[in-house]
Amino acid sequence: MQIKESRDAFSSIPPPVAAAPAVADTLHRSMSAWNSFTLGFAVVSPVVGLYAIVSVQTVVTGGGWFAALATCLVMQLLVATVYAELSSQFPIAGGAYKWARQLGGVTAGQFAGVIYVSSTIAMLTTTAYTGGVWLSLFFGWTGLTGHALVTWGAVFLLLCTLINVAHVNIFKLVITLGVYAEVVGSLGVALLLFLFFRQHSFSELFQHMGTGTAPGETAAFLAALAIAGWAFIGFDACSTIAEETHDPKRMVPRAVFFSLCVVGSVVLFNSAALTLAFDRDSLITASATSDPITPVITSSFGGWAEKPFLGIVMIAFLACGASVVKYTSRIVYSMAREGNMPAVLSRLTSDKTPRNAVICTVSLAALGLLFGLNDGAVATVIAFGTGGLYAMFSMTTGVGLYSRLTGRWNPALGELKLGTWGLLINTVAFLWSVFEFVNIAWPRAYAVAPHAPWWQLWAVPLVLGGILSITTLYILIDKVRKKRASKRMATR
Numbered sequence: 001m002q003i004k005e006s007r008d009a010f011s012s013i014p015p016p017v018a019a020a021p022a023v024a025d026t027l028h029r030s031m032s033a034w035n036s037f038t039l040g041f042a043v044v045s046p047v048v049g050l051y052a053i054v055s056v057q058t059v060v061t062g063g064g065w066f067a068a069l070a071t072c073l074v075m076q077l078l079v080a081t082v083y084a085e086l087s088s089q090f091p092i093a094g095g096a097y098k099w100a101r102q103l104g105g106v107t108a109g110q111f112a113g114v115i116y117v118s119s120t121i122a123m124l125t126t127t128a129y130t131g132g133v134w135l136s137l138f139f140g141w142t143g144l145t146g147h148a149l150v151t152w153g154a155v156f157l158l159l160c161t162l163i164n165v166a167h168v169n170i171f172k173l174v175i176t177l178g179v180y181a182e183v184v185g186s187l188g189v190a191l192l193l194f195l196f197f198r199q200h201s202f203s204e205l206f207q208h209m210g211t212g213t214a215p216g217e218t219a220a221f222l223a224a225l226a227i228a229g230w231a232f233i234g235f236d237a238c239s240t241i242a243e244e245t246h247d248p249k250r251m252v253p254r255a256v257f258f259s260l261c262v263v264g265s266v267v268l269f270n271s272a273a274l275t276l277a278f279d280r281d282s283l284i285t286a287s288a289t290s291d292p293i294t295p296v297i298t299s300s301f302g303g304w305a306e307k308p309f310l311g312i313v314m315i316a317f318l319a320c321g322a323s324v325v326k327y328t329s330r331i332v333y334s335m336a337r338e339g340n341m342p343a344v345l346s347r348l349t350s351d352k353t354p355r356n357a358v359i360c361t362v363s364l365a366a367l368g369l370l371f372g373l374n375d376g377a378v379a380t381v382i383a384f385g386t387g388g389l390y391a392m393f394s395m396t397t398g399v400g401l402y403s404r405l406t407g408r409w410n411p412a413l414g415e416l417k418l419g420t421w422g423l424l425i426n427t428v429a430f431l432w433s434v435f436e437f438v439n440i441a442w443p444r445a446y447a448v449a450p451h452a453p454w455w456q457l458w459a460v461p462l463v464l465g466g467i468l469s470i471t472t473l474y475i476l477i478d479k480v481r482k483k484r485a486s487k488r489m490a491t492r
Contacts, residue, residue, distance in 0.1 A: 027093055027243045027330075028352035030168045033251040036238050038175045040259030042323040043234030045178075046186040046266040047316040052130055053227050054274065060227065060447050061220040063208030063280050068224030069231065069271055073264040075436070076232040078429040080260045082397050084253035085422060087239040089414030091248030094334025095239035096396040101338065103403040107475060112395055113335045114471045115464070119388025120328040121361065123233070124157075125368030126382045127324055131317035132156040138310040153369045160321040161362045164329070165355055171322065178319020185312035187266050189297065190273035197277040205275055213446040223447055226440045230382075231267050233389045235260035237327035240334075249415040325361055333357040383440070387460035390437040397430040 031039070057065045086099050097116050101109025132152030141148070163174050214220035238255040242248040245255075298306045333354040336345035345357045371381050403409035404426060411422050418425065441464075443457035455462060 026352075027333075027348070027354070028168075029244055029246055030352075031172075031241060031245045033246065033255065035172055035175070036241065036245045036251055036255035037259055038172075038179050039241065039323050039326065040235050040238040040255050041182070041263055042175050042178045042316075042319040043237040043327055044232065044259055044263040045182065045234070045316060045320040046263050046270060047182055047313055048127065048130070048320045049231035049263070050186070050267050050270050051313065052126075053230050054271070056447070057224060057227050058212070058280075060212045060214050061209055061224045062211030062214070063204075063275070064206050064220075065209070065224040065228070066205040066268070066271055066275065068221055069228045070268060072225055072228040072436075073232055073260075073268065075429075075432040076235075077257070077260060077264070078425050079393050079397060079433060080235050080257050081418070081425050082400055082429045083236050083239055084256045085411055085414060085416050085418060085426075086396070086400060087242055087256060088249050088253040088416035089409075089411070091239075091242035091245070091252050092334070093240060093243040093330045093337075095236055095242065095331070096392060097331055097334055100395060100399050103409050104399045108395075108399060109338070110340055110475060111468065111471055112392065112399075113331065113340055114467060115388055115395065116331050116392050117328065117335065118467055119385055119392060120324065120331065121364045122368060122381050122385035122388060124321065124324045124328060124361070124365040125153075125371075126385045127317065127321045128153040128156045128160070128365060128369060129381075131314075131321050134310065134314045134317050138307070138314045150369050154366055156318070156321060157362050157366055157369070159318060160325045161358065163318070163322040164325050164358045165353065167351070168353075171326065174322055175319050178316050178323075181312045181315040181319070182266070185309065185316055186270050189309070190266075190270040192301075193277040194269075194273040198273075199279065200276045202276070205272055208280060214444075215446065219444075219446075222439055222442075223444060225436065226442070226444075227447075229390060229436055229440055230386045232260060232264060233386065234324070234327070235263075236392075237323060240327050240330040243330075253416045325358060325365075329354055329357040329361040332361055383456075383459040384463045387437060387440045388464060390433060390440055391464060394430065394433040394437050397426060397433050401426045401430050 061068075083096070087095065090099055090102065092098050094113075097109060097113045100112030104112075129149065132149060132155065135156050136142075136148070136152040141152070163171055209224075210217035210220040212220060214223050235256055238245075238252055238259060242252045245252055297309055301309075332341060332345055335341040336343060336357065345360055346354070347356055349355050368381055400409065401423075404411060404423060411418065441460035445452070445457060448456055
């Protein structure tokens with residue numbers, strides 16, 4: 001059976017961890033090591049990551065946020081190392097959800113699954129909302145607000161759905177085109193800016209911190225770290241499709257780590273190129289628009305570059321969106337297969353595609369798009385998408401650390417063997433994840449729109465707290481129901 005390797009790995013975990021239930025259907029191993037890497041690359045996406053945060057970084061910090069970006073990347077590489085270590089031993093659909101269930105128990109898995117699915121769906125909604133903007137710009141629609149932006153976001157989601165339910169080769173082609181678009185649209189443009197349009201010395205990368213809306217340098221640096229967090233999420237997507245990847249114990253850890261490493265390097269170079277090539281006042285002025293990048297690019301290369309640049313960025317966003325749909329739907333499929341979501345979501349088509357899980361994922365993200373009718377509400381979705389994933393990073397590294405220290409997990413049984421370095425990396429990754437989650441969730445009036453409502457400032461703890469409360473109530477009710485059912489059976 002295709003999932004045999006994963007089951008053998010799980011069998012090494014000592015009691016009292018419950019064994020995984022028997023699996024009737026398994027996903028088809030149709031993804032090569034290159035496909036796994038490109039999917040991780042597309043989800044992290046230097047274009048989507050950097051172009052989505054550059055305007056906020058410039059407005060809030062005033063400049064000099066390169067150091068915060070580099071710090072965030074280094075620390076996220078430690079988190080990615082923990083994910084790589086876990087995936088080298090437990091390569092199965094669902095990734096971090098399955099690890100939490102196997103190492104932390106059924107209840108931990110339920111909480112992890114809810115956090116994981118809700119945050120990745122928020123991430124998909126955010127990608128669709130921003131991707132819809134680039135889609136509309138490519139087709140000549142400018143100055144859109146409210147209903148129009150939501151409509152374009154829905155069109156974007158529809159395209160991502162079609163890519164996912166089509167033959168797997170179509171998906172692979174789109175993701176590969178997305179990687180090529182990233183190379184041209186981010187690395188290629190940045191290289192030209194750096195070589196021929198550089199105006200400032202390298203010291204500009206570390207100047208002007210604290211001259212934005214943040215009240216001081218320390219506040220600006222912490223805000224820059226929080227904003228930078230969005231640029232380095234999604235590398236875990238490789239682990240959620242492990243069941244579809246050839247030789248997953250060796251290839252998935254490499255894809256997890258190197259996708260973030262390569263994308264992170266490109267993001268750092270791109271941010272440096274943008275900062276050194278343009279006047280700070282120009283960046284601040286452009287940041288006030290829905291598209292902060294195209295105006296400054298065309299100002300250097302000329303008006304002819306606008307349409308090709310928009311096309312490249314649109315393809316990169318579509319590759320990212322399609323990858324996030326695949327990434328999230330595999331978590332939904334895994335949870336349904338375990339009995340934590342409706343069983344219909346675990347059904348596979350004849351070509352081994354969890355089409356119902358894909359449709360469920362896109363439908364929930366489409367409902368999230370309705371928040372786009374209110375600028376404050378959509379900002380809440382964006383904040384939770386980032387904060388929720390860092391909550392998941394905290395839980396995964398925390399469960400890994402606890403299991404490592406208590407002997408419930410023996411990392412030496414995996415393909416990736418880090419020895420004593422593994423414990424140190426896991427500890428630092430956990431501390432960083434908790435810090436960054438708190439940093440992202442921290443209410444900052446200077447980082448949101450003026451006169452924003454109080455609930456927008458507290459978006460991450462409010463939404464996450466609500467989700468965890470509902471999940472806790474469901475678990476308690478389910479336990480009472482099962483207890484009563486067992487008593488009825490015992491009295492018969």
